Amino acid sequence: MSGLALACHIADYNDLYSDQEKDTWVIEPRVKYLSDKTWCFWQQDANLFDSAVTHRWNRWLIKSGDNTHICRSSELDYVMVDSGRYYAIAQERLTRSTSVNLLTGTRAEALQIGQTQITVDCDDVQFKADYVYDTRPKEIPFGTLLQHFVGWEIETDQDVFDTHTVTLMDFQASNDDDIHFFYVLPFTKRHALVETTHFSKKSLEDKIYLEELTHYITTELGIGEWRILREERGIIPMPKKPPNPEQRAHYNVIPFGLYADTAKPSTGYCYPHAQHQAKQHASRLFAGKAHQVTAVRKPVAQWLDHVFISFLEHQPAHAASTFIRLFKRVPEPVLIRFLGDNAKITDYLKVIAAMPKFLFICEAFRCAKNL
Ligand SMILES: Cc1cc2nc3c(=O)[nH]c(=O)nc-3n(C[C@H](O)[C@H](O)[C@H](O)COP(=O)(O)OP(=O)(O)OC[C@H]3O[C@@H](n4cnc5c(N)ncnc54)[C@H](O)[C@@H]3O)c2cc1C
Secondary structure, rough: OHHHHHHHHHHHHHHOOOOHHOOOOEOOOOOOOOOOOOOEOOOOOOOOOOOHHHEOOOEEEEEEEEEEEEEEEEOOOEEEEEHHHHHHHHHHHHHHHHHHHHHOOEEEEEEOOOOOOEEEEEOOOOOEEEEEEEEOOOOOOOOEEEEEEEEEEEOOOOOOOOEEEEEEEEEEEOOOEEEEEEEOOOOOOOOEEEEEEEEEOOOOOOHHHHHHHHHHHHHHOOOOOOOEEEEEEEEEEEEOOOOOOOOOOOOOEEOOOOOOOOOOOOOOOOHHHHHHHHHHEEEEEEEHOOOOOOOOEEEEEEHHHHHHHHHHHHHHHHHHHHHHHHHHHHHHHHHHHHOOOOOHHHHHHHHHOOOHHHHHHHHHHHHHHOO
């Protein structure tokens, strides 16, 4: 996702500034792009892939037992991007480019740093590059909080889903070191994505996710018969201290994407941040400042993410009530700006004011002590 976004921006710049054309290669082990996931986010800016948005909602609910809160936004929608359409748009753009190439069916392996260039060893070919943007998956350090989930896109024979409202978090009882909730994206009254999601340090056996989904669909949603159209799954790291791009191994190898400083660690949302950063990387590249990559988030946002993740790790029993409190007390536009990393100082103050004071002060002390 992030690599293709960057490649498309480079292709656009190459067309605009042909005298500075950057010969670019995207190395991708997949032979074929399939629709393997959906990306949702609160849309604040237009981007290259807006025509891949298939659904949008302006109401979302958060729930724990009988305590339900519905948020409404008249200005900003929660939108869904279909990955199949996204990949098709990117491939079509790169096919039209004579300078940006997509090499599928090939893995990038070792990177050798030379005096002036970086050699990228691939399966049976080598590339010499001035800059490498590395979006490959990385090993997640042991002890990192994980957001792990499995979702089923299902179809029913009866009208069951409220197409106006996304279920962002429907919290379930869980054990001591786990936060568990369901996420429902209703596409039509008979068609939805239902996802079981956990925040914990260990992923689960496959059969547990499947039992949870079956139980929720039959018991909570009251659906007798359904067909699974597609399954998606993921493990997203939620590090208290995300990788600092200023401490990268080489200044011309730039980490980007889910395992870099791109996803917002306290939420796992990566798509809107990747779109924004892809534009920034391309603009820096053409300004001759590709290596000038610094930490993406302001220190205040980094600190709040750190304290919030520490809170999720140490106080999982209070997570549901805290999320509900946050969504109830913070006005929608403020929370959307906060989650999208566009918060103003007054937004941070509103978010801090909405948190349970005693718990968060204790957590902030714990974080300060462990720095
Ligand atoms: C099922 C799922 C749903 C998600 N939903 C959302 C959402 O709703 N909203 C949101 O903001 N985020 C979401 N995310 C998180 C995040 O946006 C996605 O993971 C996103 O795809 C990350 O983009 P990326 O470019 O870092 O990684 P990817 O899109 O996974 O791209 C990494 C690429 O690296 C390639 N690769 C692997 N090994 C090599 C190698 N050796 N050499 C070269 N290439 C290699 C892979 O084939 C892949 O194409 C979701 C994640 C998952 C898994």
